[in-house]
Amino acid sequence: MTGTCHHRRERLRREAEAQLRDRSLPTWQHRVLQRFAVEHENGWFPLLHRSAPHTPADRPDAVLVGPLGVLLILLRDEEPGWETSREAFVWAAERLAGASIGPGMLTEAAARTVLVQPAGHRGRPSNTGEHLTITDGELDRILRRGERVLEEADVQAIARHLDGRTFDLTPIMWQPRRIPQQRGPGRTGGTASPFDIPDPRREQVERAPERLFPDWRFFLDGTQLGAVRRRYSGPARITGPAGTGKSVVALHRLAYLARRTTGRLLFTTHLRNLPLIAEEQFRSLAPQLAQRIEFTHLHAWARDFLAGRGRAAEVDEQQVEQAFNAVWQRSELTETLRNFRPVRGYWKDEIDRVIKGRGIRSLETYRSVSRKGRGANLPPEFRAYVWQFYCEYERALSERDAFDHNDVLMRALAEIERRPLPRQYTSVVVDEVQDLTLIGLRLVHAISGDGPDQLLLVGDGQQQVHAGGWRLSEAGISLRGRGEILRRNYRNRLAITERAGELDAIDRFDDLEGGPTVSLRSSRPVLRGGQVVEWQGRNQEEAVVSALRRLNDNSSVAVLTRTNGTAEHWEKVLRAAGFAVRPVGRWDGRACAPIHVGTVHRAKGTEFRSVFLPGEPLPSGRYREEREALHRQRLVGMTRARDFLWLGTVISSCGAPSRSTTRSRGPESGSSPDPT
Numbered sequence: 001m002t003g004t005c006h007h008r009r010e011r012l013r014r015e016a017e018a019q020l021r022d023r024s025l026p027t028w029q030h031r032v033l034q035r036f037a038v039e040h041e042n043g044w045f046p047l048l049h050r051s052a053p054h055t056p057a058d059r060p061d062a063v064l065v066g067p068l069g070v071l072l073i074l075l076r077d078e079e080p081g082w083e084t085s086r087e088a089f090v091w092a093a094e095r096l097a098g099a100s101i102g103p104g105m106l107t108e109a110a111a112r113t114v115l116v117q118p119a120g121h122r123g124r125p126s127n128t129g130e131h132l133t134i135t136d137g138e139l140d141r142i143l144r145r146g147e148r149v150l151e152e153a154d155v156q157a158i159a160r161h162l163d164g165r166t167f168d169l170t171p172i173m174w175q176p177r178r179i180p181q182q183r184g185p186g187r188t189g190g191t192a193s194p195f196d197i198p199d200p201r202r203e204q205v206e207r208a209p210e211r212l213f214p215d216w217r218f219f220l221d222g223t224q225l226g227a228v229r230r231r232y233s234g235p236a237r238i239t240g241p242a243g244t245g246k247s248v249v250a251l252h253r254l255a256y257l258a259r260r261t262t263g264r265l266l267f268t269t270h271l272r273n274l275p276l277i278a279e280e281q282f283r284s285l286a287p288q289l290a291q292r293i294e295f296t297h298l299h300a301w302a303r304d305f306l307a308g309r310g311r312a313a314e315v316d317e318q319q320v321e322q323a324f325n326a327v328w329q330r331s332e333l334t335e336t337l338r339n340f341r342p343v344r345g346y347w348k349d350e351i352d353r354v355i356k357g358r359g360i361r362s363l364e365t366y367r368s369v370s371r372k373g374r375g376a377n378l379p380p381e382f383r384a385y386v387w388q389f390y391c392e393y394e395r396a397l398s399e400r401d402a403f404d405h406n407d408v409l410m411r412a413l414a415e416i417e418r419r420p421l422p423r424q425y426t427s428v429v430v431d432e433v434q435d436l437t438l439i440g441l442r443l444v445h446a447i448s449g450d451g452p453d454q455l456l457l458v459g460d461g462q463q464q465v466h467a468g469g470w471r472l473s474e475a476g477i478s479l480r481g482r483g484e485i486l487r488r489n490y491r492n493r494l495a496i497t498e499r500a501g502e503l504d505a506i507d508r509f510d511d512l513e514g515g516p517t518v519s520l521r522s523s524r525p526v527l528r529g530g531q532v533v534e535w536q537g538r539n540q541e542e543a544v545v546s547a548l549r550r551l552n553d554n555s556s557v558a559v560l561t562r563t564n565g566t567a568e569h570w571e572k573v574l575r576a577a578g579f580a581v582r583p584v585g586r587w588d589g590r591a592c593a594p595i596h597v598g599t600v601h602r603a604k605g606t607e608f609r610s611v612f613l614p615g616e617p618l619p620s621g622r623y624r625e626e627r628e629a630l631h632r633q634r635l636v637g638m639t640r641a642r643d644f645l646w647l648g649t650v651i652s653s654c655g656a657p658s659r660s661t662t663r664s665r666g667p668e669s670g671s672s673p674d675p676t
Ligand SMILES: Nc1ncnc2c1ncn2[C@@H]1O[C@H](COP(=O)(O)OP(=O)(O)OP(=O)(O)O)[C@@H](O)[C@H]1O
Pocket: 104, 208, 214, 215, 216, 219, 220, 221, 224, 240, 241, 242, 243, 244, 245, 246, 247, 248, 249, 460, 463, 489, 490, 491, 604, 605, 606, 607, 639
């Protein structure tokens, strides 16, 4: 330490001593607060509870705002119970609410509670995860080590905000009035026009891409934070186009509710890998609350629930396939169906999504049901053939003593109706709700109940992969306008949003609900730039491999396909070209060298810097609903890309040269290769 530095710290210590003189603090607490005061020179702004050392148990004794976040300090000889510690956190979080800083609105994830005990203290920490416990000899752990999350101007804005929100906290060693006003984001001085009216919202958003610590954990925009904190008197829905932060908001809301309630919370969806991704992200957001939340896909939940009630329900996929094939091969049953629609998958979907997916139990009901989004209008007399086919499928299943995924959900629902769940979850969040079956939706509703904040549905109709043609009201769910629409796209750069917005991806889901729809086309991308390469030619394998080799940054790349078969093909091609490959289902959000390969369906909930969508054989495209489904699927694939999108079309005409066109949007095109 230099002489001047030592001298300055000594002066600060003496000033702090003068400020703390009137408080009859125990010596060790005095030492700790003096240290906090001295840290002001390193960018920390301490505030002391006005009653310290007689602070009410459920309030922090001090709050420190600094580059590493907001620390809520408990100075205690004895370890407080977790409820007390949590109440102190919530009290401070309520006062921090609404703190608006450069990158957005501050979230609770920027704050953590720290229990400081006197050195030599022998009590054993309870390890509830509510707070970090250290002794007064270990203050460097919280003041010097850790992730830097706030910029200097933001620290000052938060400190000032806190001071303005409560008389219970008193600044020590700094005076709010003496802090220079925070500069407008992105402004470096100069003369502003007298007619300039600053629009803080616009400034925050424009600054988002270039900010120092871009992190959805610490900052959200105003609409997002509103959706996190709002109290909904019944089921609610968060919707918005791809990349607008729906999943991020769902995670923050879980953390917010977990902190203010007791009991368990459930995050579920019909996708197998999404709960794993969500759990991983939640751990980085609020590790201490992770054990309160169950992350599971709905079928696994139903299976475990039935097992808990002594009713095994393991699906044998092979048996299910065999049962379906056995019936599909019986021409006397399928001839009429094949003449109408030759594709096997269409009739499989009819059973999975419409008949069983909607829990239809009689031909009469099936005859009258609306099948919106399923294409062809099936006349009632024709439906008798489909029904017969379905009945034979059921028979084939029972001959094999097998059941399919719909049966598991139906059994779970029937079991809950027979013997309701004891009040099991405080709150249930369902992601990608647009692709649930009606039975799935009824099941989550039966699990959650209708009470305040008990059910949150998150989804986007434009990304629907399976049309089921149901309405929320058929599951007994009434939203009454509760919910939020998110519009700012934080993921896809402008060029990518524009290209994906050209797709005619009709939102059947919101169409059915009659609610307002916001399409990707009308979302507002926050990130400028981006590059889209559209390639046409015959040797697509060579084109993809050479474009991959030209990428500036290949730490986050995916090759996405429509079918599993095509994904296997690309896996082989890439391995043969020397690339490391990993299934897209194993994406964990971290940048890594292997190229992720898999179907678009598997890629839901993921995102990459660069995405390749090679051309592949498509269904006939003769039918409207087929075309619609393809567009929606393509939209999901394209919107997984942040900076760079490669779209391939294979042409078969002999001798036609390959060509590629490139659309770039400005200099921020990320990992784009040279497209020539
Ligand atoms: N306020 C924010 N500030 C910065 N980044 C954000 C913010 N909100 C979301 N993001 C980022 O935007 C990306 C998209 O978020 P998220 O996956 O939650 O969107 P989504 O609406 O669920 O997308 P999709 O429907 O396409 O799956 C993520 O990288 C997320 O970290």
